[in-house]
Amino acid sequence: xxxxxxxxxxxxxxxxxxxxxxxxxLINRHKQRIYSFIYSKVFDRDITEDIFQDAFIxxxxxxxxxxxxxxxxxxxxVMRISHNLVIDHFRRNNRMPKxxxxxxxxxxxxxxxxxLNAEKRMIKDQVDCDxxxxxxxxxxxxxxxxxxxMYKDMxxxxxxxxxxxxxxxxxxxxxxxxxxxxxVIDQNNIVLTN
Amino acid sequence: xxxLYSACPKKQNNLNPKEETIDxxxxxxxxxxxxxxxxxxxxxxxx
Numbered sequence: 252x253x254x255x256x257x258x259x260x261x262x263x264x265x266x267x268x269x270x271x272x273x274x275x276x277l278i279n280r281h282k283q284r285i286y287s288f289i290y291s292k293v294f295d296r297d298i299t300e301d302i303f304q305d306a307f308i309x310x311x312x313x314x315x316x317x318x319x320x321x322x323x324x325x326x327x328x329v330m331r332i333s334h335n336l337v338i339d340h341f342r343r344n345n346r347m348p349k350x351x352x353x354x355x356x357x358x359x360x361x362x363x364x365x366x367l368n369a370e371k372r373m374i375k376d377q378v379d380c381d382x383x384x385x386x387x388x389x390x391x392x393x394x395x396x397x398x399x400x401m402y403k404d405m406x407x408x409x410x411x412x413x414x415x416x417x418x419x420x421x422x423x424x425x426x427x428x429x430x431x432x433x434x435v436i437d438q439n440n441i442v443l444t445n
Numbered sequence: 446x447x448x449l450y451s452a453c454p455k456k457q458n459n460l461n462p463k464e465e466t467i468d469x470x471x472x473x474x475x476x477x478x479x480x481x482x483x484x485x486x487x488x489x490x491x492x
Contacts, residue, residue: 274474278467287460303462307470315479316486 259325267314278307281326285333292337302340306333378443385435393428396421 259277266273285306290299309332313319319328367375386394395414399405407425411418436443473490480487 271471271475275467275471278470282467283461286462290460300462300466304466304470308473311470311474311477312488315474315477316488317479 258323260321260323263314263319263321263325267317267319274311277325281329284326285329288330289333289337292334293340298340302333302336305336309336381441382443385432385441388435389428389431393424393431396424397428397432400425 257276259280262273262277266277282303286299286303289302289306290296293299293302306329310329386397389397392414396410399410399413400407405413407418407421410421414421416424435441476491478489478491480489
């Protein structure tokens with residue numbers, strides 16, 4: 252109760268003259284109003300805490316540097332500093348919007364990193380390499396069709412024109428190429444999965 | 446009586462900064478000193 256009798260102006264003056272306990276009294280006297288004011292703008296306890304702290308760091312610096320001239324308006328002055336910091340906060344967030352992923356909607360359900368990690372990439376390279384070697388073992392006519400279809404992305408019509416056989420023959424060669432590949436994979440117990 | 450469908454605003458009774466924040470500020474204040482040299486003022490944080 253004794254502190255309430257001392258005005259802000261006197262406390263500020265005492266603080267500027269080196270009385271550290273005056274600051275404690277000032278903070279305790281006004282913390283609730285300033286904190287509530289910031290919270291009413293940002294609705295986040297952690298951000299409020301940060302802004303509250305930054306505001307008082309500014310207050311302390313200005314008082315120590317003697318930049319504050321007492322006109323009996325300590326609280327409005329701190330409020331103004333807090334208000335400016337709140338504006339800075341929103342300005343910064345607009346420039347770089349933050350998604351806190353806190354609600355029901357999970358951003359990672361629609362956003363994913365489809366690229367493989369280092370291990371998966373190595374496995375994939377190995378599988379691709381093994382498959383190419385197996386394809387080399389196929390009979391020439393089947394290999395030709397399979398390479399054109401799978402690696403060159405040609406249609407069976409184009410393949411038949413290029414190889415001079417009918418579409419049905421090309422389809423048949425592709426079928427046998429796959430059957431033979433599976434047979435070789437089964438016989439040698441090769442694992443081609445990622 | 447018609448039902449109220451709007452969500453009740455959360456009551457925030459304890460709108461006070463954390464003790465740690467206050468302690469930090471008081472310690473910061475104690476650590477900060479301003480050195481005046483001619484017309485220049487330097488801030489020194491003696492932690």
